[in-house]
Amino acid sequence: MNGPLAQITGVAESGVSFESGRSAIELAAQAALDAVADAGRTLDDIDGLAVSKGADLAPADQPSLELADYLGMTIRYSDTTLAGGASPLVQICHAIDAIALGRCRRVLVVYSSVQASRKERSLGGHRRADTHHIAPFERPSGLPFPIGVNALAAARHMWEYGTTLEQLAAVAISDRTWATRNPGALVRTPLSPDEAAASPVISSPLRKIDCCLISDGAGAVLVEAAESTTARSVGIAGFSDCHRQYSVLSAPSLTTTNAARTGPEAMGMAGVTINDIGLVQLYDAFTILPIVLLEDLGFCEKGRGGPFVQDGHTLPGGRLPMNTQGGGLAHAHPGFYGIFLAIEAVRQLRGEAGERQVPDPRVGLCHAAGGGAFGGSQVSIVMGGPG
C-alpha cells in the first residue's frame, strides 16, 4: 500500500434520531466540536470548513459560512459542494487537494439535517423545485423522486441479470444484522426473509424494506495533511470522483455506474487491489445500489451482485464486511449519508467499533453515489490503517 495522501484525525456524529428536537445548525456545531475533540485539537487549529449546500442549516444558502459564524471561526477555505449523498466524500477529496496546495491546514467536513423532524420527506418522495429547468420534463409521469429512479434501475437489473427480490432483501438483511451490534443504530432488530417478503411495495420492485431510513443527524470528519499523524489517525491512500448525469433522462445506463471508473482509480492510487480491501462502506439509499456498486467496483462479475450478497459475504464473519454500522437502511439516513460512510470506516480501521469490530480490516473502501439520477456523482476513497 502506498503512503497516505492525507489523514483523518477526528470523527463524530451527533443527533442521530428520528426526532432530535434540535436545529440542524446546532447538530452541525456539536458534530464539528466533537470531531475536533476526537482529534485532540482545538477549534483554533481548524482553518477550513466544508458543509454541503444540501445541509439544511437554515437557510443553507452559505452553509460553511453559517457554521463558521456559529462557531466564531475565521476560515481560509470554504466549500459548499453539492453532489447529493456523495457530497461529504467529494468534499473530503477537495480538502485533500486544498491542504496539499497549502491553502489551509485542517478542514472539517460537516453534514447536518433534521429532515425527519421537519417531515420534509416521505417514501412517496419529493419533487425537484419548480425552478429547475428539467423538472417540467421529469415530473408529469408521476415518477417519485428519488425512489422511482432506483426502482427503474432495480427493475432493469432484474430483467438483464435475473436479480431477485430475495437478493435485494439480502442487502437489507445484511445491514440490519450489522445494526444489531451498533448501539447508535436507529433500527436494531434483525430482518427475516419472511418479513422482507411481506413488506409493502412503494415503487416496484422496491418495497419499504428496500428504502433507507429518514432521520435526523449530523456527522463531521477532520481532514489533515499526510504527515499530520496521531495515535488514532487513519490515512487516506487513494481517492477518485466522477460526475455524469444530472437527470435520469441522460443516464447512459441504469445498471452500470462510473463506480467502475472511480473504484479502480482510487485503488490504483493507493497501490492496492480488490483483494486487499477488508471492509466496504457502500452508499445504500436503496438496496439495488450496493448490488450495482459491488459489481462496478470489481468485487464480483457484472450481474452477480445479488448472489454475492445473498451468499452472505457481506455479513459479520463474511469475507467482505459491508456497512458495518447498519448503513442507511438501519443506522441512519439524514439525507447525504456519505459522511457516515467515512466515519464508520475510520472507527473500524482504528479498531474502535466495539461489538461490530471487524478483525484487522487493514484497508477500507468507502464509495458514495449521489445526485438522484442513479449515481450521477460517484466517489471512492481508500483508507489505510493508523498512521
Next chain:
Amino acid sequence: MSTTAPPLHDLEPIEVAHCEHCARSYWYPRRLCGPCNRTTVPRRAVLDGIVYSLTEVHRANVAQREAVPYLVALVRCDIGVSILTGCADVSIDDRVRVGLAPIPLFGIIPYSLKHPNNLEHRNETRPSEFPRDVAPPRDDKEGIE
C-alpha cells in the same frame, strides 16, 4: 385506480430539439446543442422506442396520490432521447409508440402504447446500451466556431 390507456391514434406529437449538425436529439427541448455548439431546430413527432425500464408506483406525491397504483416507463426512443412516460400493459423491452395524451389526474403527459409491430420486434436482438455516448458527431472540430 389505474390509468386507462388512450387509443393509439390519439397520441399527439411530442416536441424535441434536433441538432442537424450531429444528429443528436434532446428531450427536454433546448436551443443549444451542448456537445457541438450549434443551434437546434424543433421537431414534432410521435416517437417510436423501447421500454428500458418500468415501475409500478404505489406511494406517490400529492398530485398523483389518487391515481396509485400507476405505471411509469423509461422509454429510449429511436432518435436517441429518453422519456419518462405513463403507460399501461407494457413490459421491459417492448416496442412502444410515445406521444402526448390527456390522462386523468396527470394532465397532458407523454404516454407509451404498445407498438403495432411489437411482436415482430420481440424476435430481434435485444437492444444494448443507449446509443448517445456511442454515436460520435460527424465532425467534432467543425462544431467549435
